[in-house]
Amino acid sequence: MLGVKLTIHIIEKVQKVLLQSDVQSKSDRSPVTVADYGSQALVSFVLQRELPSEPFSLVAEEDSGDLRKDEAQETLERITKLVNDTLASDESYATSTLSTEDVLRAIDSGKSDGGSHGRHWVLDPIDGTKGFLRGDQYAIALALLDEGKVVLGALACPNLPLASIGGVNQHPSQGEVGCLFFANIGAGTYMQLLNSSSAIKVQVTAIENPEEASFFESYEAAHSIHDLSSSITKKLGVKAPPVRIDSQAKYGALSRGDGAIYLRFPHKGYREKIWDHAAGCIVVTEAGGVVTDAAGNPLDFSKGRYLDLDTGIIVTNQKLMPSLLKAVRDSLEEKASSL
Numbered sequence: 001m002l003g004v005k006l007t008i009h010i011i012e013k014v015q016k017v018l019l020q021s022d023v024q025s026k027s028d029r030s031p032v033t034v035a036d037y038g039s040q041a042l043v044s045f046v047l048q049r050e051l052p053s054e055p056f057s058l059v060a061e062e063d064s065g066d067l068r069k070d071e072a073q074e075t076l077e078r079i080t081k082l083v084n085d086t087l088a089s090d091e092s093y094a095t096s097t098l099s100t101e102d103v104l105r106a107i108d109s110g111k112s113d114g115g116s117h118g119r120h121w122v123l124d125p126i127d128g129t130k131g132f133l134r135g136d137q138y139a140i141a142l143a144l145l146d147e148g149k150v151v152l153g154a155l156a157c158p159n160l161p162l163a164s165i166g167g168v169n170q171h172p173s174q175g176e177v178g179c180l181f182f183a184n185i186g187a188g189t190y191m192q193l194l195n196s197s198s199a200i201k202v203q204v205t206a207i208e209n210p211e212e213a214s215f216f217e218s219y220e221a222a223h224s225i226h227d228l229s230s231s232i233t234k235k236l237g238v239k240a241p242p243v244r245i246d247s248q249a250k251y252g253a254l255s256r257g258d259g260a261i262y263l264r265f266p267h268k269g270y271r272e273k274i275w276d277h278a279a280g281c282i283v284v285t286e287a288g289g290v291v292t293d294a295a296g297n298p299l300d301f302s303k304g305r306y307l308d309l310d311t312g313i314i315v316t317n318q319k320l321m322p323s324l325l326k327a328v329r330d331s332l333e334e335k336a337s338s339l
Ligand SMILES: Nc1ncnc2c1ncn2[C@@H]1O[C@H](COP(=O)(O)OS(=O)(=O)O)[C@@H](OP(=O)(O)O)[C@H]1O
Pocket: 061, 124, 126, 127, 128, 129, 130, 131, 217, 218, 219, 220, 222, 223, 224, 245, 246, 247, 248, 266, 267, 270, 273, 276
């Protein structure tokens, strides 16, 4: 059966791979490659094993092109070992062993184009790669599209504290860490600690006054125009400075009310991918929030691997959305007339 339980199970398994790969080789850039590929191979393998009677379609970020080169043989072997060690640690997969060829095949089954018909899994095996490398926020993001609509989403955020990050960039200093958010269409959004099985229902903030609102944006200035979000929030009357964190952890944190607004304005020419927003979008929406493009249109996940959207992505609660949209419109007009 497709469902939240399976999604959580898979995502928790993947988290083990990431922890192992992080420990194995810390100081060069390769761990992220190992973790990205290992995570994608594992999700793909387990989904296919658990759902043998379904036609399988996966839209995922990575492909095996680089891993098939001669010089990548050692990396491929490390990924294969990680995947096998993780499978061996799970009762129901203890007898499964993947060859390097099986791993390449599992990674490449993420090449689907998605679209408006049928069911497609959507995976970002590590979202926020740069955050992962810095030891900051990252997420494993898995969603399910049905006839072009996101119906299920899970976001594992291994470095996200249980305590609010509403006023804190990246990490507060203490407390429990590692949160999993999941949402099923029409059934709300839940959060649990990654090492626990008791979940609580979460809701976006009810704040109506922008002066009380804090806002999230990308940590990386290359991923979102910080000047523009600053102009928008100033117009709106937001007093707090931006909280800059990597990855879809922003959507997770927003869904439990840590902040009130998420603004994302990529530089000209960048095309957003569906795996960077599908899970985050349903997690926020089912928690009572609203996710739109800069023109106020809902995100359309039915167009293939890319989101075809107007200018940027804005997220907030229903009360703040009309005034936020107006501030976005005014700031974009100002920006256009100053060029
Ligand atoms: N130039 C540019 N503009 C906008 N977005 C880009 C750009 N380049 C990459 N990406 C995508 O951003 C994903 C992570 O972005 P976030 O903004 O959520 O986090 S971050 O603070 O920027 O790290 C990141 O996801 P991962 O590749 O999964 O890490 C990318 O898909």
